[in-house]
Amino acid sequence: MGTTAEPARPLSGPYDTVFVDIGETVVHIHPPFLETVLAIAADFGVTHPPSTFEQRAAQIWRQDVKASRSRGHSITTSASSRYWHTHYARLGEALGLSDPRDFSRALYQRFSSFEAYQPMPGAIDALRVLNRLGLRVVAASNWEGWLGRLLVVLDLEKFFAAQVVSADIGVEKPDRLFFERGLAIAGTEPNRVLHVGDGFDSDVKGALGAGIDAVWVNPSLPRDAPVPVIASIAELPDLVRPHVAPPPWSLP
Numbered sequence: 614m615g616t617t618a619e620p621a622r623p624l625s626g627p628y629d630t631v632f633v634d635i636g637e638t639v640v641h642i643h644p645p646f647l648e649t650v651l652a653i654a655a656d657f658g659v660t661h662p663p664s665t666f667e668q669r670a671a672q673i674w675r676q677d678v679k680a681s682r683s684r685g686h687s688i689t690t691s692a693s694s695r696y697w698h699t700h701y702a703r704l705g706e707a708l709g710l711s712d713p714r715d716f717s718r719a720l721y722q723r724f725s726s727f728e729a730y731q732p733m734p735g736a737i738d739a740l741r742v743l744n745r746l747g748l749r750v751v752a753a754s755n756w757e758g759w760l761g762r763l764l765v766v767l768d769l770e771k772f773f774a775a776q777v778v779s780a781d782i783g784v785e786k787p788d789r790l791f792f793e794r795g796l797a798i799a800g801t802e803p804n805r806v807l808h809v810g811d812g813f814d815s816d817v818k819g820a821l822g823a824g825i826d827a828v829w830v831n832p833s834l835p836r837d838a839p840v841p842v843i844a845s846i847a848e849l850p851d852l853v854r855p856h857v858a859p860p861p862w863s864l865p
Contacts, residue, residue, distance in 0.1 A: 625826060626807070626826070626853075627856055630750075631743055631806070633750060633810070634754055634810030634811060635756060637830075638846055639733055639846060640767065643729070643730065654705075654708050657719075663707070669707045673700070687757050687780055698721055699717075701716065701721060704716075705717055727762070727766045730767065733845060733847075735845055736847070739848075743849070743853070746857050749799060749801070751776070751799050752777065754779070756779060756780060761776055761778070777795040779791065786816060787814055787818055792808070792825055803825045809830060811831065817829050817840055821839070826840070827840045
């Protein structure tokens with residue numbers, strides 16, 4: 614299901630490659646992020662979090678994602694550690710912890726572990742169908758250097774022809790250079806690629822800025838989006854099927 618309004622930039626194609634964001638597009642934190650945060654907070658004596666915590670946590674997330682300190686945080690281990698420890702400590706302060714450093718370390722350990730992640734509902738079937746359509750599927754994500762191992766642990770690596778990871782290439786979405794390096798790795802051209810992800814700035818605006826068509830994964834299905842919107846990656850195969858490039862060979 615997509616929006617009823619016609620997007621400003623509908624799909625064109627034909628596409629031979631799909632760049633797919635990973636976090637909150639293919640995999641997600643499970644149990645959910647805030648549920649995990651509150652479970653760990655209980656270990657630190659926070660049994661009755663403030664009634665406004667969920668709202669405050671969302672505000673902190675928006676502030677940190679937009680803040681300049683978030684830029685480049687996935688490129689090196691030290692930058693990632695600084696960024697996430699700062700973010701988690703702010704959550705600890707919002708929970709009323711006077712010294713949130715140990716709490717921050719506990720969250721960092723949890724969310725840096727493979728056990729914290731699972732495939733999104735419908736993701737495996739969607740990736741399988743994309744492969745069967747003959748599309749080259751490329752993981753294109755702002756993530757630390759352990760993403761490749763996570764995909765192996767979740768048995769997802771087999772669906773990807775290549776991986777374009779910020780920690781490996783030294784640049785993050787929405788930088789145009791991220792997408793240009795992705796094109797070089799995939800061996801294709803911008804007009805042959807569709808980029809899919811949940812981040813409006815990083816995925817949608819980043820791809821469009823690099824001359825690549827985009828699909829926005831957004832469960833709220835906003836009506837005024839500049840590109841097609843799907844509620845989850847499970848809807849992607851049906852959306853892209855009419856726009857797949859024919860194989861570079863003819864049937865006998």
